[in-house]
Amino acid sequence: MTDTVVQKPAVCTHCGCVCDDLIATVHDQRVTQIKNACVLSEEWFLTQTATPQLRFEIEGQTVSQQQAIDKTAEILSSATAPLIHGLARSSTPGQRAAVELADRIGAIIDTSASTCHAPSILALQRVGESTCSLGEVRNRSDLVIFWGSNPLESHPRHLVRYSGEATGLFIPNGRADRTIVVVDTQETETSQAADLFLKIKPESDFEVLWALRAILSGQSLEQSSVGGIEIKQLNDLVSRMKQCQFGAVFFGLGLAHGPLGHHNVEALLQLVTDVNDHTRFIARRMRNYGDVAGADSVLCWQTGYPFSVSLSKGYPRYNPGEYSAFELLTRRDVDAAFLIGSDGLNKMPAAAIETLKTIPTIYLAPVDSDPPFVPTVRLSSGTYGIHDYGTAYRMDEVPIPLKPIFPETVPMDETLVQSIIDQLD
Ligand code: SF4
Structure with a gap:
């Protein structure tokens, strides 16, 4: 125990903003204060310690770390159709080790993206996307549209750091230089802070977007409204988009989910591609889970595909749906599951949870994460950026280095997965 109080730079990986301007005050091996954290992350930071209570269990009974590793290797060695899922609460080193393990045992590997922005990834694979970094948005964007997303709730510092009040090279007055538009089916905290709110009817995004494309291409529409929005409002939005210097649209699951x-x-x-005939315009996903963007990137560079990849034949095959974790579990198409840094398990269908209760399941995650069932084997790890170095990818796919707040004394998922690989037959 020491009375020394030190301040350390910290990075938050709680949401896709990956804010890297936090300052942690550390006293007596604990985070006692955290500066610049938002309402989503402050409480979590204040629970972080240098010596988290790691749990290694088999069937709910405490065992040694080595026993948990041995049992995991035994399960995976005898499985004929294993699944590895999660990776959003991990970081590049752990994600890379998970892919190596999947390759070694011929597993299907899937990330939290398959329950999040999978439809967006399928769309951009078909038509491409115009993108930029959040730094460019901060420095250049004079028009920002949030479509089906409510960042003031889901990504609380997005507007302050990049897209709202943030000042930049060509946006010296921040919010005063920027027009914010929200398109959503309901009023939200962000719509209340916007300059313009277009409340569209549920499930009419497609019609509204095609109406905007038609207006942009010079067509005149005969109807008086589309999706609950008057044509004159759509005309107004199109002319704002054409006339801005640099436009950005951030879209969320409100657009990407649904039939x-x-x-x-x-x-x-x-639509964004079309607007680029007139001015610079980009589109970006609002990534929710911690490092789901990193999981996409690591899987892409290791297998060529971002999620739902089968390595069962010794080479990567990509098929969302067929190789998506929740669907596989619901169909009972796997005989062992290894959940590594899984986020979003609360969205898992009841049938998939039931499968997890009937097959050998291994759960590896930071100590503050609890599965909705008792796994066959449970292993705990430290958290990247708290207990070890790592890399997290921001929602714009910019890699942000993570440095530990505490000395590196806690095993990380990379080390544990490597130990499991070493134990395999
Ligand atoms: S906005 Fe996201 S990354 Fe930034 S501090 Fe809040 S939860 Fe963390």
């Missing part, structure tokens, strides 16, 4: 999710996103990306 037409990938068609909606495809329509938005095509």
Whole structure:
């Protein structure tokens, strides 16, 4: 125990903003204060310690770390159709080790993206996307549209750091130099802070986006409104988009989910492509889970595909749906599951949870994460950026280095997965 109080730079990986301007005050091996954290992350930071209570268990009984590793290797060695899922609460080193393990045992590997922006990824694979870094948005964007997303709730510092009040090279007055538009089916905290709110009817995004494309291409529409929005409002939005210096549209699951999710996103990306005939305009996803963007990137560079990849034949095959974790579990198509840094398990269908209760399941995650069932084997790790170095990808796919707040004394998922690989037959 020491009375020394030190301040350390910290990076938050709680949402896709990956804010890297936090300052942690550390006293007596604990974070006692955290500067610049938002309402989503402050409480979490204040629970972080140098010596978290790691849990290694088999069937709910405490065992040694080595026993948990041995049992995991035994399960994976005897599985004929293993699944590895998660990776959003990990970081590049752990994600890379997970892909190596999947390759070694011929597993299907899937990330939290398959329950999040999978429709968006399918759309951008079909029509491409115009993108930029959040730094460019901060420095250049004079028009920002949030479509189906409510960042003031989901990404609380997005507007302050990049897209709202943030000042930049060509936006010296911040919010005063920027017009913010929200398109959503309901009023939100962000719509209340916007200059313009277009409240559209549920599941009418596709029609509204195609109407905007038609107006942009010079067509005149006969109807008086589309999707609950008057044509004159759509005309106004199109002229704002054409006349801005640099426009950015950030879209969320409000656009990407639902029966037409990938068609909606495809329509938005095509609209943005069209607007680039007039001015610079970009589109970006609002990534929710911690490092789901990193999981996409690591899987892409290791297998060529971002999620839902089968390595069972010794080479990568990509098929969302067929190789998506929740669907596989619901169909009972796997005989062992290894959940590594899984986020969003609360969205898992009841049938998938039931499967997890009937097959050998290994759960590896930071100590503050609890599964909605008792796994066969449970292993805990430290958290990247708290207990070890790592890399997290921001929602714009910019890699942000993570440095530990505490000395590196806690095993990380990379080390544990490597130990499991070493134990395999
Ligand atoms: S906006 Fe996101 S990354 Fe930034 S401090 Fe809040 S939760 Fe963390």
